[in-house]
Amino acid sequence: xTERQWQRDYAMLALRTNRLASGDSxxxxxxxxxxxQWAAGVAAEEPAAARALAEEADRLLESxxxxxxxxxxxxxxxxxxxxxxxxxxxxxYGAQCLGLEPRWVPEEVFEQAHADLDAALPKTPGPxxxxxxxxxxxxxxxxxxxLPELVAKAVAETRARTASTIIALPEGEVVECALVExxxxxxxxxxxxxxxxxxxxxxxxxxxxxxxxxxxxHEGHPGHIAESMLKEMHLGERPEQRVRFMLSPSFVLSEGxxxxxxxxxFPGDDAQVWLNANIFxxxxxxxxxxxxxxxxxxxxVLWGVxxxxxxLAEEGRSEAELGAYLAKWxxxxxxxxxxxxxxxxxxxxxxYIFGYFHGWELLRRxxxxxxxxxxxxxxxxxxxxxxx
Numbered sequence: 001x002t003e004r005q006w007q008r009d010y011a012m013l014a015l016r017t018n019r020l021a022s023g024d025s026x027x028x029x030x031x032x033x034x035x036x037q038w039a040a041g042v043a044a045e046e047p048a049a050a051r052a053l054a055e056e057a058d059r060l061l062e063s064x065x066x067x068x069x070x071x072x073x074x075x076x077x078x079x080x081x082x083x084x085x086x087x088x089x090x091x092x093y094g095a096q097c098l099g100l101e102p103r104w105v106p107e108e109v110f111e112q113a114h115a116d117l118d119a120a121l122p123k124t125p126g127p128x129x130x131x132x133x134x135x136x137x138x139x140x141x142x143x144x145x146x147l148p149e150l151v152a153k154a155v156a157e158t159r160a161r162t163a164s165t166i167i168a169l170p171e172g173e174v175v176e177c178a179l180v181e182x183x184x185x186x187x188x189x190x191x192x193x194x195x196x197x198x199x200x201x202x203x204x205x206x207x208x209x210x211x212x213x214x215x216x217x218h219e220g221h222p223g224h225i226a227e228s229m230l231k232e233m234h235l236g237e238r239p240e241q242r243v244r245f246m247l248s249p250s251f252v253l254s255e256g257x258x259x260x261x262x263x264x265x266f267p268g269d270d271a272q273v274w275l276n277a278n279i280f281x282x283x284x285x286x287x288x289x290x291x292x293x294x295x296x297x298x299x300x301v302l303w304g305v306x307x308x309x310x311x312l313a314e315e316g317r318s319e320a321e322l323g324a325y326l327a328k329w330x331x332x333x334x335x336x337x338x339x340x341x342x343x344x345x346x347x348x349x350x351x352y353i354f355g356y357f358h359g360w361e362l363l364r365r366x367x368x369x370x371x372x373x374x375x376x377x378x379x380x381x382x383x384x385x386x387x388x
Contacts, residue, residue, distance in 0.1 A: 020083055050085075071248075150209070264373055366386040
């Protein structure tokens with residue numbers, strides 16, 4: 001088999017697995033920008049049998065042109081086997097998909113994050129969860145329709161900092177902001193090809209202006225949009241860059257970089273200084289003694305709570321138990337818990353959630369300067385490649 005034939009078969013396998021996994025949900029487990037005729041061909045077929053897809057993955061693994069490609073066939077095979085009824089322990093299934101073994105995060109880690117939040121928030125009375133919600137409310141954007149113009153300001157700043165400190169960016173790039181409803185995410189960056197991208201933000205969720213740079217740098221630059229665009233530019237000869245199975249090792253690094261992105265661009269208190277100068281005054285938000293960088297570091301740590309809750313959901317714990325765990329450690333309100341419970345339902349995509357905490361934990365130890373970020377944006381790396 002030539003590599004070109006292998007690449008076509010790989011794309012078809014990813015498309016067929018995505019169709020089987022997504023069904024009629026309208027969702028996707030694949031970011032596909034390959035030949036349109038391949039996608040159309042799969043859409044016109046009868047859905048493939050999961051066991052046949054697993055066997056096709058076995059065949060492709062035997063002739064994978066590189067370790068990187070082999071590492072991205074294994075998650076497709078694991079999902080196909082899962083869809084065929086094979087149920088591995090979550091940690092083992094996650095390891096096959098992510099290229100690292102998901103682990104339970106000790107609650108002592110969350111206790112330290114709570115202590116850091118306690119020190120970072122304004123010194124007001126009351127339990128930590130109430131103080132956090134009060135701080136969030138004080139920074140909430142009242143008119144959500146103003147958000148696109150604020151995102152545009154943040155995009156301009158994050159692009160400029162990325163270009164000046166990490167890597168050159170193409171002139172003429174356009175990043176728009178679209179407010180959406182009826183979605184499970186808060187924000188999502190979509191690279192549409194060429195120089196066009198969109199940051200989608202769920203308008204049904206109150207927007208904390210203190211998170212503006214945190215979200216925009218994650219979804220935009222140097223996060224998801226920059227990575228997608230730059231890898232297509234720098235790795236244009238690699239067709240697999242247009243066939244991105246989301247439950248995979250590369251997305252562990254993508255989500256890790258997303259959580260690290262604000263700190264990379266705005267070291268120390270730079271993000272808070274910029275927001276105080278460019279965003280907060282217009283909305284009557286005055287300095288309150290909080291430490292925004294410390295709040296966001298704690299927020300990254302608390303992504304580990306979601307991984308632990310996913311383990312508990314896999315064990316069959318009740319919604320009440322899951323809700324209590326999220327309320328205690330993520331400091332969620334009853335409303336936030338109610339929204340979150342549905343996202344913890346075991347599914348073939350369950351391991352994806354581990355990529356946030358584990359990816360961030362891995363990269364914060366490995367990234368020591370712009371060179372490592374530049375590599376993440378332009379090279380095909382696996383979790384094993386970024387071990388400190």
